[in-house]
Amino acid sequence: MNFEKIMQALHEIFDPSLPQLAPGDTASTRRALEVLYGPDLGVLDDAGEGFTALDIGCGNGRQTLRLAAELKRPVLATDNWQPYLDELNRRAQEQGVADLVETHCADMAKLDFGGRTFDLVWAEGSAFVMGMREALDAWRRFVNPGGALGFTELTWFEPGAPDECREFMQGEYPPMTDEAANLAMLEEFGWEPVGQFRLPESAWTEKFHAPLEKRLETFVPSEDGPEYEAMLRMACEEGPNYRKYSRWYGYTFFLARFRG
Numbered sequence: 001m002n003f004e005k006i007m008q009a010l011h012e013i014f015d016p017s018l019p020q021l022a023p024g025d026t027a028s029t030r031r032a033l034e035v036l037y038g039p040d041l042g043v044l045d046d047a048g049e050g051f052t053a054l055d056i057g058c059g060n061g062r063q064t065l066r067l068a069a070e071l072k073r074p075v076l077a078t079d080n081w082q083p084y085l086d087e088l089n090r091r092a093q094e095q096g097v098a099d100l101v102e103t104h105c106a107d108m109a110k111l112d113f114g115g116r117t118f119d120l121v122w123a124e125g126s127a128f129v130m131g132m133r134e135a136l137d138a139w140r141r142f143v144n145p146g147g148a149l150g151f152t153e154l155t156w157f158e159p160g161a162p163d164e165c166r167e168f169m170q171g172e173y174p175p176m177t178d179e180a181a182n183l184a185m186l187e188e189f190g191w192e193p194v195g196q197f198r199l200p201e202s203a204w205t206e207k208f209h210a211p212l213e214k215r216l217e218t219f220v221p222s223e224d225g226p227e228y229e230a231m232l233r234m235a236c237e238e239g240p241n242y243r244k245y246s247r248w249y250g251y252t253f254f255l256a257r258f259r260g
C-alpha cells in the first residue's frame with residue numbers, strides 16, 4: 001500500500017475538529033505533572049521563567065493546552081500535520097494561552113532544534129509512531145540534565161490475552177510489551193523512572209472512542225482504495241476491541257528524569 005495514501009486516509013478520518021486524537025484526559029495530564037512536580041506544582045517556582053516544555057506528536061493539542069495552563073510556562077508543540085497545529089493555535093487563542101504555545105511542523109523522527117533543549121519532554125499517545133526504544137534514545141538530545149519526561153505507551157497489563165486481542169494489537173503496534181520491559185528500557189537509555197499509572201478506561205471510551213465513532217457514522221472518504229479501507233477498518237474496530245479486552249492492555253503513563 002502507498003504510505004502517502006495511508007496518511008491521507010488517516011488525516012481524513014482523524015480530523016482536526018475531533019476533541020482529541022488519542023486516549024487521554026486532562027485529569028491524567030495533571031496527575032502526571034503532580035508526580036513530577038508535586039501536588040501544587042510549586043517546585044516550578046524554583047525553575048524560574050526559563051523553564052520550557054516540548055510536546056512531541058501533539059496532534060490538535062488537548063494535552064498541550066493543559067500543559068500551558070498548568071505550568072504557566074512556554075510549550076513548544078510539534079506535529080507533522082499542519083492542520084492539527086492550526087487547530088491547536090486556534091484553541092490556544094480561544095483558551096487564552098496563545099502567548100505560551102509555539103508550534104513547529106516536523107516529522108518527530110527528524111526533529112532538530114539546533115541544540116535547543118528543554119526542561120520537560122512530553123508525548124501523550126505518540127511514542128508508538130517511532131517505537132518506544134527509538135523514542136527514548138532520540139529524546140535524550142532534547143532534555144536538560146535532570147529534566148523530566150512524561151509519556152503514555154501502549155502496554156500489556158497482564159499475560160494471557162485472548163488470541164483475537166493479541167492478533168489485533170500485533171497489527172496495531174507490533175513492538176508492544178509490558179510495563180516491566182518498558183521501565184527497563186527507560187533505565188537502559190539513561191532515564192530514571194519516578195512514577196507510573198494506567199489511564200482510566202474513560203480516557204479511551206468517553207474521551208477518544210465516543211467522538212471518533214460518532215464521526216464515523218457519517219464519514220465518507222474522499223476516494224476509494226486499499227489504504228482507505230485499511231484505515232477505516234482500524235478506526236472502526238479499535239473501540240470495540242478495547243471495550244472487549246481492556247483488562248489486558250491500555251496506556252500506561254510513564255514519568256522519568258534524565259540522568260544526563
